[in-house]
Amino acid sequence: MADQPGWAGVGPQLAARLAKLDIRRPQDLVLHLPLRYEDETRLTPIGAARAGMPVQVEGEVQSCEVTLRPRRQLVARIRDDSGTLVARWLNFYPSMQKQLEAGRRVRLFGEVRGGFFGDEMIHPRLRAVDPGEGLPEALTPVYPTTAGLAQSALRKLIGRALNNVPPEELLPAARLPGLKLPGFAEALRTLHQPPPDVDPHGLEMRAHPAWLRIKFEELLVQQLSLRRAYNARRTRHAPVLRERGQLTAALLAQLPFKLTGAQARAVAEIARDLALPHPMQRLLQGDVGSGKTIVAALAMLQAVENGRQAVLMAPTEILAEQHWKKLAAWLEPLGVGIAWLSGSRKKKEREAELARLASGEVLLAVGTHALIEDPVALPRLALAIVDEQHRFGVRQRLALRDKGADAQHPHMLMMSATPIPRTLAMSYYADLDVTVLDELPPGRTPILTKLVTESRRDQVIARVRDACLGGAQAYWVCPLIEESEALQLKTAVETFESLTAALPDLKVGLVHGRMKSDEKSTTMTAFAAGELQLLVATTVIEVGVDVPNASLMVIEHAERFGLAQLHQLRGRVGRGTAESACILIYAHPLSENGRARLKVIYEHSDGFAIAREDLRIRGPGEFVGARQSGLPLLRYADLEGDAELLEPARTVAEGLLREAPDVAARLMDRWLGGREGLLGA
Known part of the structure; x- marks a missing residue:
């Protein structure tokens, strides 16, 4: 990446690293908020440290050496009155060896785990200290960062920005409708430099009033940005198309x-x-x-x-x-x-x-x-x-x-x-x-959804045979293989061949994305006309295919599909008067998300209920899809958890655009820095 031009106190090389975090000005630094916090306000005796818990210990270095087996690493042994701990670093610098000379006093922060030679910490954070040196009084913030930018350097830069660019209060209390939120500057200080009496759980869960103040302003800026785009469109001219009737x-x-x-x-x-x-x-x-x-x-x-x-x-x-x-x-x-x-x-x-x-x-x-x-x-x-x-x-x-x-x-x-x-x-x-x-046309038949394990595939094939010989038509959707389109094609062809062999008395067709357009069209027309009884397909049939006589849908490896896709595919049946079914074949082991998706699709037939669950499972990012590239995405607010802030943010946005457009512009500059994206689409 080419070096960015530097800015006050930041050289071109550091500016380039900060730009990877979308930090391009001092005011962007103060909005770069912690991912989590570490508690360095207390020491844990080595003997009392529990495996799997991040702790801070202090002790005297007993020994330190570079070992070459099983690979080159720095190994130190640290002791306090309660026990001994081994610390290992696989990547290290000569300066670390110096800090770890025998007899030096050090503090280590990391997760303890059981090792071959007793309790150990791998890659703990290291700091040399003087005997009796005091502990920090506040939790230590941990920020999102990038290669070559240490937490300590980022903390220093953010601390300096907080002092040099006092955050401006753009929303007086009168504009925060009954939300009882702290001021902007107070919220930022709490998040970057938590006071000793702060509620650590509230900070960690992002439910502390300081977090709510930041999330409210972020939602407000998103609303301002979108409403401005909406208002701008209304100043443009379009052809007037009168209702002639x-x-x-x-x-x-x-x-x-x-x-x-x-x-x-x-x-x-x-x-x-x-x-x-x-x-x-x-x-x-x-x-x-x-x-x-x-x-x-x-x-x-x-x-x-x-x-x-x-x-x-x-x-x-x-x-x-x-x-x-x-x-x-x-x-x-x-x-x-x-x-x-x-x-x-x-x-x-x-x-x-x-x-x-x-x-x-x-x-x-x-x-x-x-x-x-x-x-x-x-x-x-x-x-x-x-x-x-x-x-x-x-x-x-x-x-x-x-x-x-x-x-x-x-x-x-x-x-x-x-x-x-x-x-x-x-x-x-x-x-x-x-x-x-929000209303389906009359005559749409409800679709029965069944979950079936892979081991019962033969029973599903028998069900398809019976349905098709009884005059119905069926779809068989092949598994989704993200890694390779060629592999997906191979699977579709193999599935087609195996089903053709297993169902010699049925006319079976195949449609996939790599077929020539006229071949696809011929196959689809034959299926719609009833000349084919079973259509083996990839997800090319996900939307728009309407064959009223098709009443059975089989989806193989259903756990690999997203909820919206499963719902769309299921919607290809139930378009006629015959009873319709969708059979979801899944393979073990199921991931937690895979299990959650199958449970939702099994329990719900209403697309809006499925969409709500999908948002809860996946978050908004993928849902918004290609539209993302033109939208200010949310960094801190969570649509599910912070829904109660959305309505007031919308109200305040409309008030500001009407009564204080200058304040709206300054808020947007603070958060977006002029990068409003392609909201014209």
Whole structure:
């Protein structure tokens, strides 16, 4: 890494190391808070030290030598009135040998464990002391650090920053609504230099009022950042798409089903947004099968009725093609053409579609990432819809938005079948308007979930045979193998071959991510038409696949899948009137997380309940997905544990932006240093 320019009292080399910790200014140092604390305020007699507990001992060096077996190491023997302890260092410097000369008095801090020659400490922290030297009066903070930056150096830098840059109080008590939190400066001093009477448990568990004050301000800054992005969007111009009602009414009249109450509400909210002169930025979330596609179709028709273009982008070719086929079936009878763009379309077909879009002859397009590539021109783009939005990065969504030819920004609708828990929606999605489809269309059958150990695989195969010979269809999903796509492919092919051999009386198909697009499409079409009874697949079928006659789902090595994936895969069945089941085959031994995930998926069928449990098990990081790259992530606040701080933080953020925007700007500078990320997406 190239050296960073230094800053007051920090040279370029040290600045480069600090930058790895995201510390670029003195004020960043004071917000670099301890991971944990060590108690150096007392000494434990060597004879009383218990194995597995970190303790501080003091004694006289009896001997110290460098041994070469089993490997080069520094071994010292330390004694006090109660016993003797061996200390060993595998990495050491000549200065340490000097500190450990026989007869010197030293303090060691570390974990005691039983060794071949009695109790020992491996790599303890070492300090030479004078006889009778006093002990620290406060707990010792331990900070996140990086190679080449010692704790002692970091403590010194933070101590200096605390004295030289007195933390400014930007939130007077009147703005802390009944939270009884300490001032900012007091909270920081407590965390960096805990007083002797501090509650150590509260500090360790991050429940001390000082921690709550910091966490509140961090949540507040996140809210400020997101609400500022939200307000900035409202100053931009977007095409006004008035509700005309002809095409939308014609589509509703020809549908073989009625919209649910939740769908009707979503359609009305989106229609209102599209008629406004600033860009809509709405997240439409709903459980598997809640009917997001028809909501998207009606929004796209509102653009068409105003002579403007709308596009729908999906993350996989299978899902994009499913959308295209479904939309074409609904809209082409109304005289509305739809272009289909994917990386695998033949050059001639692709060029013909591009020409129709560029001329404005076709107003609707469905596709994969191919939609955001350079040659795609959408001169009349007014609405961009992104399905499974968490799978796309911020830059990809921006690229789609920027396809509009004029200075106006298109309206954006993001869809997700991974329900987002309320606390997550309030924090990481506070820059969006959120619509929830919380009602499933009538006729969806409940899915029975079964957990089966690997040893009963033959019984599962027999169940698949019986179901398929009885007229049903089934999916068999192969294990997820993170390390290697090639290995996953091999497993899928082997599973297909073994099931074809075990089930000679069934027609078995195979679909995986490395197949050519037309091969995948042919297999999926054959399965949908009932020509195949069993489909062996990797997770390419996770979203969007809709075959009402498929009523049995088998997932092998279910413990390797995430909760959202398991819920999505299970949602591929139960789409018709037949009783449906999902069999999760798992292998022993199960990790604690694997066990927790299987328990959740077995006990819950509601996607929102599953999402809440998923947030509890995994934390928000992965949940937010590719959206992360544009968001100020939380370092200290925890959405599960600190949910009660979120509502007041949101209220205070709105008040500050309205009444004290200068204070809001200073708070954001303190925490983000001008790095607000790609919040425009």
